[in-house]
Amino acid sequence: MKRYIILFLAIALTNFSCEVAQKKTKGIKVDSEAVELMEKIDAAGAYDVPDIELRTDEKYASMAKDVEPYRHVKPYKKYFLRQIEYTGSGRGIPEPENLDTVKIGFIGPIEPTVSVATGGSASHEIKMGVKMLQGCKLAIEHANAKGGYLKRNIPFELAIHNDNGLWGASGNEIIDMVYKDNCWAILGTIDGANSHIAIRVALKAEITMMNSGNTDPTFVETNIPWVFRCMSDDRQQTYLLADYMYKKLGLKRVGVIRSSSRYGRFGVREILDISRRFGSPVLIEMAYDMGLDDFSLHLDRLKRENLDAVVHWGNADDGARILNQMREMGMNQPFFACDRGLSDEFVKIAGKNAEGVVCAYPWNPTSESKRLKEFRKAFKERFNEEAETFAAHAYDGMNMLIWATQTAGLNKAKIRDIMAFRTKPWEGVTGDIILSAVMDDIGEVYLAKREKGKWNYYSRQELNIPDELPSETSEK
Amino acid sequence: MKRNIIVITFLLIVLVAQGAFAADKKMAKLPFVYTDWKHYTVKDGLPNDHIFAVKAYGDKIWIGTEGGLACLDKKTGKIQTWTEADGLPWRVVSSIDINPKTGEIWLGLFGGGLARFSGGRFDHFHQMNSGLVNDVVYGVAIENDNVWVATTAGASRYNTITGEWSIYTEKNSPMEEIWNYSVTVSKEKVYLGVWGSGVLEFDIATEKWKDYLDPDGEMEIDLYRDDGIVHVITTGVSYVEDVLWITTYFGMSRYDGRHWRGLYADETGLPSDFGNAVKGRSKNEAWFGTDWGVGVCADFATDTWVTYTMLPETHKGQVIVSRNNKILEVFDTPKGIPHNNVLWVEFDDKDVWIGTSKGLVLAKGTGYYEGLKLREVHEPKKGEIKTYAPGK
Structure with a gap:
């Protein structure tokens, strides 16, 4: 009883x-x-x-001691260890009446700019931007199929803006989204510089910016309480790549070839720093103009250095052409690349040369997760295409914004707050998204190896990387 | 006679009592503290409570808000406003400066470019009709006949006599990043606070640039405090008496042309390291607007600070006077800053105007004095006052 x-x-x-x-x-x-x-x-x-207690990290970006800058000296200040607060008055703004839709902004490179008409070239990031938009559309459609914004039974609407990358235009687009479209949160963009411009505007205009496609580490190193990123950045990916190259493989003579763009310039910063901190400074760094066919000038210089390995940071097509030309020149070193290297386009251009290539990657797209399978199926049905990394991360990022809006209501500050103060990882299709004190994804990253005609993904644990460098290479 | 004795005795008693009382009073060299505050909000006629910019000029106070432009006439107390309906080209006014030669008012519009307000007419300069490099304007400053504009994609200079525009980006200046945030001028130099590129100095005579960057080159640390600017994410610059006062989102800096000094909340009277704005009053005094209130370096030589915050529960003000990070005085005032998120500071002789997230405030400086003065220490009873310092 x-x-x-x-x-x-x-x-x-x-x-x-x-x-x-x-x-x-x-x-x-x-x-x-x-x-x-x-x-x-x-x-x-x-x-x-x-x-509410602010998130505090013991180490910024889960940084290992041996990759800390100036690690033999105690810095006067360490930043990014405590979550930054929003202290403004936005939480006191009442919800508006008479809305027909709940708008969420999207900004990404999705169309050629006017410069194309005057002889310029279309953004090399359009392919990625279009995928990102598809991911967002799908998330909005899924939310609307479940009733839209449930507190009022009105649909979510995507306010779509092109990031044309000219003269800081992303800033103007954010202004339009905030003050003309009346968006409640925004997702975007891909280019590092444009993303920075966007978040500066978001800070003053007080609106949440979710980023799902820019891996520039400095993006979150700005102390803006309105910024989130649901994708692991180049810093996280490079930690794993560098550990694998130096600790596991014991490489010593590494050269870098990168695109002459912000993506290339900032992407290789970590590999340059870590190589130096590991006692094997990068011997040569060559930058190229995107879209080249002939890289012989750069590769000749790399070849002369008698390298153990080459690291590429740039777009997939450029990377594949560089790899092909390396092999033609008899350069048979291992080829490592950033996450953009891992694509169908890379494999198509590189052909059999793709075998053995290793790319850093922010997630494991071969995961057996139910969420991912369902997403893949839905994406295929909706767009008749396979979902790739930009679509998957955008889908996660947009779902996070939708969840925050449903939970917090139509108040921009509260939408920010609920995402910032949530302690549980976001269970996304790209895996568990764990936010650091700077609200950056510090979830697990992977290395993708091209083996027997397919990409296989390995976690740090699966790669069995030693904790220490081989004794003869470690810095004294 | 008896009467005289009584009077003398009384006076003696008064004098002795006064002496005894004076002996109880604690005196110390302390800075002036603002205790008389007057708030202005939409209820008083402002177009919006989100105050982005304030400019004091003669009898007028020009106020840039998220919802329009306002002008407060100090003589009459009346507030006049302009929105888009009145010809203001864009409603978000993020910066204001006035040309002393012409009286023209130059408005930085956040997302709307630049406007000149003169003779009751607004002239609009933007990306599509002028040499303004971007319409997202953060700062505007008058240098001789030139208008300098800090935008999110570079800086522009407009010569109001010749009509010539100059554009400064990474292509012709040492901008590592082009995200300009603040501009201030001295007689010989123009200083740009650039988000991601520290402070840039432009020599007016030679048109040469010089950059001031964080020497350690790392975003996640400040290796040494006084080796240069504390961080490259610079948000505000103010030049006065050969001293540059700087705000970043990671602490503040002072540079006298030879020595740098890093200023952090945990070792000064700064309420927070997140600096929204700065205004230098002299080489010795600067006001920092932060996300947790105002930190006033009242006497740099002795490291004496006054911190002004608003107590959220009572909306009263709190004042903390400190030196070398030791609290000397703490007391509450019936009013203080209207909100702790402080976005702008402007001096008006002895008075100070402060723009916040939730209104504008005038701090009346009757009796203001520079530096320190021997005065009575305001000592609260034990346990009477709790210090409010959540941003530390």
Whole structure:
């Protein structure tokens, strides 16, 4: 009898707590953590900040001791270890009435610019931008199929803007999204410089920017409380790549060839720094203009250095042409590349030379996760194409924004807050997205090896990388 | 006679009592503290409470908000406003400067370019009709006949006499990044605070550039405090008496042309390291607007600070006077800054105007003095006041 009473009480209690959660969120399914967080966020009002503990990291970006800058000296200050707060008055702004849709902004390179008409070339990132947009569209359509913005039963709407990359145009687009479209949050973009411009505007205009396609490490190194990234950056990916090259393979003589772009320039910063910190400074770094057919000038210089390996940071097509020309020149060194190297286009151009190539990668697209399988299926049905990395990350990023909007309501500051204060990893199609104190994804990254005509993905654990450098290469 | 004795005795008692009381009073060399505050919000006629810029000029206070331009007439107390309906080209006014030769008001518009307000008419300069490099404007400053504009994609200079525009980006200046945030001028130099590129100095006579970057070159650390600017994400610059005061989102800096000094919240009276704006009053005094209130370096020589915050529960002000990071005075005032997220500071002789996320405030400086003065220490009863410093 006593057992039944306890059981009854437990069921009653569960029902009661569900009811509390439902009351707080007007019928939207949210977990108890989100309910508790929202109570504190709502209580802050226009003049205070939520009474919620700020995220604190022991190390920035989970950085290992042997890759810390100036690691033999204690720096006067270390940044990015404590979550930055939003202290403005935005939480006090009431929800507007009479809305037909809930707009979420999208900015990405999706169309050629006017410069094409005057002889310029289309952005090399359009292919990625289009995929990103498809991922976002699918997320919005899925949300609308489930009832849209549930508190008002109105649909979500994507406010789509092209990132044409000219003269800081991304800043103007963010202004339009905030002040003309009245968006509640924004996702984008890919180019590092344009992303930086966008987040500066977002900071002043007070709107959440989710990034799902820019791997520039400096993007989050700005202390802006409105910035999120749901994709592991070049810093995270390079930590794994460098450890594999130097600790596992014991390489010593490494050369770098990169695109003459912000992506290439900032992408290789970590490999340059880590190589030096590991006692094997990069012997040569060559930058090329994107879209070249002949890289002999650069490769001649690399060849003279008698390298153990070559690292490429740039787009897939350039990387494949570089690889082919290397092999033609008898340069048979291992070829390592950034995540952009891993694509069908790379394999198509590189052909059999692709075998053995190793790329850093922000996730494992061969994961057996149910979420990923469902996403792949839905994407294929919707666009009659395979989902790739930009689509998958955008789908995750957009879903995070939708979840935050559903949970927090139509208040930009609260949308930011609920994402910033959520402690649980986001269970995305790209894997678990774990945010650091600077709200950057520090989830697991992988190395992709081209083996027997397919890409195989290896985690740090699977690669069995030693903790230390081989003794003769380690820095004294 | 008896009457005289009584009077003398009374006076003696008063004098002795005063002496005894004076002996109880603690005196110290302390800075001036602003305690008289007047708030302005939409209720008073402002077009919006989100205050991005303030410019004091004569009897007028020009106010740039997220929802329009306003002008407060100090003589009458009346506020006049302009929105897009009144010809203002774009509603978000992010910076203001006034040409002292002509009285023309130059407005930086956040996403709308640049506007000149003169004779009741707005002239609009933007990317498509002028040499303005980008329409997202963060800062504007008058240098002689030139208007300097800090935009999100470079800086522009407009010569108001010749009509000539000059554009400065990574192509013709040492901008590692082109994301300009702030501009200030001195007699001989123009200084740009550039997000990602520290501070750039432009010599007006020679048109040569010089850059000031964080010497350690790393984003995640400051290796040594006083080796240069504390971080390259620079948000504000103010030049006065040969001293450059700088804000970043990672701490503040002072540069006297020879020595750098890094200023951090955990070792000064700064309420936070997140600096939104700075205004130098002298080589010895600067006001830093942060996301957690105002930190005033009141006397640099002695490292004496005054911190102004708003207590969220009561909306009262709190003042903390400190030296070498030791608190000397803490007391509450009936009013203070209207919100802790401080976005702008402007001096108006002895008064100070402060723009915040939730209104504008005038700090009345009656009796203001520079530096330090021997005065009574304001000592609260033990346990009476709790210090409010959440941004530390």
